[in-house]
Amino acid sequence: MISVPATSANMGPGFDTLGVALNLRNMVRIKRSRFFSISIKGEGANNFKLKGNNLFVSIFNEHYRTLVDKSEKFRFSFYNHIPLSRGLGSSSAVIVSAISAAYAMAGVPLSKERLLNLALHYEHHPDNITPAVMGGFNVAVVENGRVYSLQKKMPKSLKAVVVIPNKPISTSHSRTRLPKKYPLSDVVFNLSRSSLLSAAIFEERWDLLKIASKDKLHQDIRMQAMPELFEVQRVALNNGALMSTLSGSGSTFFNMVHADDAKRLADLLKKRFTKFHIKIVDFDNEGVIVDESR
């Protein structure tokens, strides 16, 4: 069994750089079989496209064939908890778990560093794949096709309250709406906050997150496609959220809270945003897990 966490990327100012893993996992069990087959439970179960042209299976096959020189058939059983196309890293989870699974089924050892660099071939920004592989909070840089990153394990005393809207904001649409160029003042705004946010998380200075998590590059532009998100953010920051940021390119909103404040904030958000799905989630510090005994 391979299990991989959801991830929340950008975290406000840290565009294509910062991300954190959430204990909301996709699992897959793979058995050798006489016939190829796929079963999907949970998120995506009703999506027939996923069975016909499955990204996991194609990445898995691509790697498995380079590792093992024979043709084999598998039964893939997916148990998905990560919502699709909601900015919670479902694609990164597929990429990371498919590569891990191919190596595991081929019996070839694979370090997390190597896995991360293989995953970068499929997703060129490291902000979701790094926490999906490593777990915890991660700062990541890409240089010459390699990821350089630092991980901080998140303490049990913090939780995430995620607000998952009933519909997506498309990543591609959302990325093309961004300005082509940014004035230096906005660059410094984000660069300084992303740097302080990273240092504050490593130093556990949660009091600095509210200031350090502000963004001028992408969030507001993307949130305009779903204006209720401005209200989600306002309510969260006024009711215990240490930080409240668009998760990836949305539509999910990510809130970090002291564990004691999680239920109160979640209940309030549930009452106010009845169409959105609100979840209290632990942070994950493991990243992808390959358990060959199960």
Place this chain on the structure above:
Amino acid sequence: MISVPATSANMGPGFDTLGVALNLRNMVRIKRSRFFSISIKGEGANNFKLKGNNLFVSIFNEHYRTLVDKSEKFRFSFYNHIPLSRGLGSSSAVIVSAISAAYAMAGVPLSKERLLNLALHYEHHPDNITPAVMGGFNVAVVENGRVYSLQKKMPKSLKAVVVIPNKPISTSHSRTRLPKKYPLSDVVFNLSRSSLLSAAIFEERWDLLKIASKDKLHQDIRMQAMPELFEVQRVALNNGALMSTLSGSGSTFFNMVHADDAKRLADLLKKRFTKFHIKIVDFDNEGVIVDESR
């Protein structure tokens, strides 16, 4: 006696955000006197403009007058080690020490946080004033006219090798040469590296500094005004420098090294760049010091 350290800002990608204090200090002794007088020893001793229109004295007077409701005269004795207009934070040192001195002479207590926010009125970017006040390595954000920062004390096992050219690059000239706007790819390049550089210094992962200290916003443009600096950087990075960055807007180059490598690198740079002044300097972890006993 007030003593304040030199500072090296930007540190590559951390434009207007990152800075570190160096144990290269300006000192000033102030005595009540029947006549106003200034004496300057060390850097700036031969600069008569500094005696006529002295920034330290005008900032000192501005604050002293708001604290003490009487007219007084002082004798100011400066002992300066920070080179002027070389990107080593001499202006920030003047601002920080002048405000500190006014409060000390008035007998009014002044916290470092308050000092930092007062200094921000004179220099609107926090990258030099924050380490000048706090000492150590600092990540700083300005929000609504206030500085929010985190400090990391630098270990004794590291030293700075600074390369001080025989002439300045003017800050204002240098800033106006920068592009008005930057493409998102360059923004992410710097934002990701500044974030990783901050985390790497807090975590003492010196192996990551070389990758994390690269810049695409300002260094190369500024270095074109003094092309030998490209060679300084190349030689430094090939001979033990953990990172090698333009100090502030130049003309000084800042190199961080393991203490054991400092002499070898300094000797090599001295041989290659005979017109430049090369200094091995300890990092400073104290920031501005007010010692009323001396």
